[in-house]
Amino acid sequence: MTIQDPLLHYYERITCSAQWKQFNRALAAELSVGLPPEENRQLFVRIGERVVQGMPVTRCNTLDELQVAFNAQWEAIDWGFCTLQEAGEHLSITHVCSPLAMAFGPDAVDWSSGFFEGAYQTWFAAQGIPPELRVRIDAPAEGNGASKVLLKLARSAS
Amino acid sequence: MTIQDPLLHYYERITCSAQWKQFNRALAAELSVGLPPEENRQLFVRIGERVVQGMPVTRCNTLDELQVAFNAQWEAIDWGFCTLQEAGEHLSITHVCSPLAMAFGPDAVDWSSGFFEGAYQTWFAAQGIPPELRVRIDAPAEGNGASKVLLKLARSAS
Amino acid sequence: MTIQDPLLHYYERITCSAQWKQFNRALAAELSVGLPPEENRQLFVRIGERVVQGMPVTRCNTLDELQVAFNAQWEAIDWGFCTLQEAGEHLSITHVCSPLAMAFGPDAVDWSSGFFEGAYQTWFAAQGIPPELRVRIDAPAEGNGASKVLLKLARSAS
Amino acid sequence: MTIQDPLLHYYERITCSAQWKQFNRALAAELSVGLPPEENRQLFVRIGERVVQGMPVTRCNTLDELQVAFNAQWEAIDWGFCTLQEAGEHLSITHVCSPLAMAFGPDAVDWSSGFFEGAYQTWFAAQGIPPELRVRIDAPAEGNGASKVLLKLARSAS
Numbered sequence: 001m002t003i004q005d006p007l008l009h010y011y012e013r014i015t016c017s018a019q020w021k022q023f024n025r026a027l028a029a030e031l032s033v034g035l036p037p038e039e040n041r042q043l044f045v046r047i048g049e050r051v052v053q054g055m056p057v058t059r060c061n062t063l064d065e066l067q068v069a070f071n072a073q074w075e076a077i078d079w080g081f082c083t084l085q086e087a088g089e090h091l092s093i094t095h096v097c098s099p100l101a102m103a104f105g106p107d108a109v110d111w112s113s114g115f116f117e118g119a120y121q122t123w124f125a126a127q128g129i130p131p132e133l134r135v136r137i138d139a140p141a142e143g144n145g146a147s148k149v150l151l152k153l154a155r156s157a158s
Numbered sequence: 159m160t161i162q163d164p165l166l167h168y169y170e171r172i173t174c175s176a177q178w179k180q181f182n183r184a185l186a187a188e189l190s191v192g193l194p195p196e197e198n199r200q201l202f203v204r205i206g207e208r209v210v211q212g213m214p215v216t217r218c219n220t221l222d223e224l225q226v227a228f229n230a231q232w233e234a235i236d237w238g239f240c241t242l243q244e245a246g247e248h249l250s251i252t253h254v255c256s257p258l259a260m261a262f263g264p265d266a267v268d269w270s271s272g273f274f275e276g277a278y279q280t281w282f283a284a285q286g287i288p289p290e291l292r293v294r295i296d297a298p299a300e301g302n303g304a305s306k307v308l309l310k311l312a313r314s315a316s
Numbered sequence: 317m318t319i320q321d322p323l324l325h326y327y328e329r330i331t332c333s334a335q336w337k338q339f340n341r342a343l344a345a346e347l348s349v350g351l352p353p354e355e356n357r358q359l360f361v362r363i364g365e366r367v368v369q370g371m372p373v374t375r376c377n378t379l380d381e382l383q384v385a386f387n388a389q390w391e392a393i394d395w396g397f398c399t400l401q402e403a404g405e406h407l408s409i410t411h412v413c414s415p416l417a418m419a420f421g422p423d424a425v426d427w428s429s430g431f432f433e434g435a436y437q438t439w440f441a442a443q444g445i446p447p448e449l450r451v452r453i454d455a456p457a458e459g460n461g462a463s464k465v466l467l468k469l470a471r472s473a474s
Numbered sequence: 475m476t477i478q479d480p481l482l483h484y485y486e487r488i489t490c491s492a493q494w495k496q497f498n499r500a501l502a503a504e505l506s507v508g509l510p511p512e513e514n515r516q517l518f519v520r521i522g523e524r525v526v527q528g529m530p531v532t533r534c535n536t537l538d539e540l541q542v543a544f545n546a547q548w549e550a551i552d553w554g555f556c557t558l559q560e561a562g563e564h565l566s567i568t569h570v571c572s573p574l575a576m577a578f579g580p581d582a583v584d585w586s587s588g589f590f591e592g593a594y595q596t597w598f599a600a601q602g603i604p605p606e607l608r609v610r611i612d613a614p615a616e617g618n619g620a621s622k623v624l625l626k627l628a629r630s631a632s
Contacts, residue, residue, distance in 0.1 A: 004478040004479070004482055005478070006570075007482060007485075007570050007571055007621075008478055008481060008482065008485075010554065010555055010570070010571050011481075011482075011485040011489075011571060014549075014552065015485075016177070017175040017177045017178060018234075018235055018236070019174070019175045019178070019235055019236045019237070019257060020175060020177070020178045020182075021235075022209045022212055022213070022235065023205065023209055024178075025208075025212075026204075026205045026208035026209045026212075027185075027205055029208055030201060030204055030205055030208070034201075043188060043192075046184075046188050047181065047184045047185055047188055050183075050184035050187060050188070051180045051181055051184045054180055054183075054184075055180070075488075076176075077176055077177055077179075077180065078176070078177045078488065079177070080484065081484055096480075096481050096484070097481055097484050097485060099177060147481075162320040162321070162324055163320070164412075165324060165327075165412050165413055165463075166320055166323060166324065166327075168396065168397055168412070168413050169323075169324075169327035169331075169413060172391075172394065173327075233330075236330065238326065239326055254322075254323050254326070255323055255326050255327060305323075332493070333491040333493045333494060334550075334551055334552070335490070335491045335494070335551055335552045335553070335573060336491060336493070336494045336498075337551075338525045338528055338529070338551065339521065339525055340494075341524075341528075342520075342521045342524035342525045342528075343501075343521055345524060346517060346520055346521055346524070350517075359504060359508075362500075362504055363497065363500045363501055363504055366499075366500035366503055366504070367496045367497055367500045370496055370499075370500075371496070392492075393492055393493055393495075393496065394492070394493045395493065415493060
């Protein structure tokens with residue numbers, strides 16, 4: 001634990017607007033008792049697709065440009081930011097400081113993170129990537145803070 | 159139309175936190191295509207119950223005290239305020255300035271308003287009202303603005 | 317009093333971010349005891365100039381375009397909106413729903429409104445209006461709510 | 475630089491409400507050209523005193539209780555949190571995650587931090603500490619992030 005941990009913990013705790021924190025927690029509880037996790041994940045994938053359809057990004061020529069364009073959209077709604085990084089056969093997408101984990105709670109992270117699969121898949125598709133490339137949640141990093149989501153854009157069979 | 163209408167329209171438009179407006183609209187769209195309105199209404203009734211269970215109100219002796227206690231809770235999360243009024247056989251509950259209508263959109267108002275049924279029913283039950291009294295959405299008032307919700311606490315058969 | 321008044325009153329009360337309401341009230345109290353009203357007004361005129369220099373507006377061809385451009389900037393920071401109206405020899409500027417009055421309090425309105433003189437003067441100057449035209453606070457309208465500011469762009473001698 | 479630094483940097487950047495960031499920066503610029511730093515510092519000390527007079531804290535028996543009580547007040551207005559620590563002859567007060575540095579800018583930190591001297595002095599005085607104990611800004615820690623303020627409660631001659 002470094003000296004920054006309590007600061008990050010504080011910021012993460014307040015990152016979700018107070019107006020919707022209790023509502024979202026109650027929604028997560030209802031979805032958890034009402035539907036299997038995979039259906040909730042699919043629901044959040046589709047919500048991510050719809051949200052991003054309302055936040056279009058122009059065609060970019062470089063990964064850096066794309067990252068800047070994505071982050072302008074995320075920052076406009078206080079949803080944190082991402083880092084894009086080429087890693088051999090795939091592309092790593094790291095999304096941090098979003099209110100998602102705090103909004104829906106730690107128990108829902110497995111399916112609520114589907115939101116970012118739908119969001120990034122929709123944005124990359126609009127950039128014209130080959131259809132066999134899919135965005136997927138990557139294995140959680142060790143010691144991964146709740147507000148960090150790791151994704152991978154790769155061939156769907158990988 | 160009075161001079162205040164454009165002001166109210168502006169305030170209503172910004173009343174839902176920008177962080178969750180697009181997410182909530184997308185959620186409403188998914189729920190609308192996925193479930194019949196009555197099931198969505200029931201979901202929102204249960205969400206209202208859960209939210210209010212986390213915002214307990216002490217026993218009050220008068221309707222005025224109760225209104226003050228309810229509104230302290232609503233204001234803490236920027237959810238507007240209510241007016242309670244005895245009207246013969248029933249009690250009128252008017253809730254205004256909540257972000258609900260703007261968050262889920264005008265098409266969802268019929269079922270999203272279920273949130274307030276669940277919320278007020280739970281609070282009144284905790285005050286010890288007889289179980290045959292139920293909170294229900296009242297007929298919408300003429301020229302009723304989207305951010306106003308009219309409810310009625312009455313015998314369930316009424 | 318119409319039925320909308322309590323709603324407007326509620327919205328006006330919460331229009332200033334809770335993070336800065338107490339700070340701004342304390343600042344207003346300190347400025348009130350420390351400086352004469354005219355110096356405070358001048359300070360707020362200059363603050364308005366600086367704020368608007370950081371929110372540039374492109375050259376517009378019509379009053380409607382200009383109003384849209386101004387309001388895009390104001391809405392981005394939750395500062396309400398304005399209406400521009402030609403009225404014979406002068407131009408009326410009505411700014412509503414700003415957090416200014418709530419932030420600095422009713423006693424400071426006379427000098428805090430200087431903010432909008434500086435802001436609109438700077439924006440109109442950048443549009444290339446003749447230098448003898450000045451933005452000034454107009455006589456307060458009767459029954460004028462605290463969150464409404466009336467200004468006038470006219471020859472300085474008028 | 476650790477992996478948390480970009481996250482902290484992001485959170486610090488958005489910690490000041492967008493409604494008041496440009497206003498506060500403009501205020502800081504005006505105060506900087508208008509008054510010597512020491513007068514600005516005194517102004518912010520007095521603002522801190524006034525703000526905290528409106529956020530009273532009950533008498534506490536332990537340092538832990540006091541820290542909890544202070545932080546409940548700070549969190550209610552999104553002003554971060556403090557840690558209190560006894561250190562021999564003095565008491566260390568570390569305040570982090572406040573919007574102050576971002577609001578008034580790095581050049582103003584020397585005098586804007588006076589806010590916390592006034593705030594903590596007023597709170598400690600209300601707890602009945604001997605009058606010769608004063609809260610003062612401590613020497614900035616090495617590598618001290620802009621959003622961290624170190625203070626010391628000690629005999630005024632120390």
